[in-house]
Amino acid sequence: MLSRRILTALVLIPLLLAALFYLPTFWIALLFGVFILAAAWEWSALAGIGAAGARWLYAVSLTAFGGLAVFALLRNPASTVPLMLAAVLWWLWVLVELLWHPQPDRGWLATRAGRRVSGFCVLAPAWVAPLYLHAADQGSPALLVFLFILVWIADTAAYFSGWAFGRHKLAPRISPGKTVEGALGGLGAVALLAYACGSLIWRLEGALLAVWIALAVVTAAFSIVGDLAESKFKRIAGVKNSGQLLPGHGGVLDRIDAFTAAAPVFVAGWVFLLNSGI
Secondary structure (H helix, E strand, O other): OHHHHHHHHHHHHHHHHHHHHHOOHHHHHHHHHHHHHHHHHHHHHHOOOOOHHHHHHHHHHHHHHHHHHHHHHHHOHHHHHHHHHHHHHHHHHHHHHHHHOOOOOOOHHHOHHHHHHHHHHHHHHHHHHHHHHHHHOOOOOHHHHHHHHHHHHHHHHHHHHHHHHOOOEEEOOOEEEEEHHHHHHHHHHHHHHHHHHHHHOOOOOHHHHHHHHHHHHHHHHHHHHHHHHHHHHHHHHOOOOOOOOEOOOEOHHHHHHHHHHHHHHHHHHHHHHHHHOO
């Protein structure tokens, strides 16, 4: 299993980086759209839709909804900022739900309507957010690469910190393997990453550097929320993985769950930084 997981990562990561550096935003949008369609198909099962025809209708409708937002972004990236802000409010609501209803089968998100609406609220912004960052800096997509690395570092550092120091469960009824110590380790690693990249790549200092580090840590915190939210939906559906598309990794949703929450939060924070005058 581990060897298949490593092999899949070794194939996909170079292809992703090559696409980010050499393809224009339009082609990136199409590439990401394929994964969003696959993720929407997986989500249809988590939402309790059984018939194949109904699942395809849900997946295509969700992808079309996201496609409209992508079309707006390609014409004017600023037009999608309200969608990012709405996505941040959505993830704040999810955080409240997870805290208020730690049981996987409780709360609005556990209802059939909640699960079906959630797919649109999660996947459409997750498609648009990275495209916004790519369109903002097509010559050198450092912002988008930083976001991908941030999510990966947060997850990896949390895993090893939890393995070494984990004592207190973070959300035992939703994701028993996650610990408070692991989460703190992930946030700490992201803070160091943000400090290094902010200082060396973007030459930030003073208050601006502090806000940049805070944005990275908040983004990493919401990546945990995204991970826990998908774990809740999978527990309701009674499955371990969202799918089997990626050998050793499960489904597409299993790989992008943290990113779906982190991306719109990071974009909203980046827009704030651009207009803050700090």
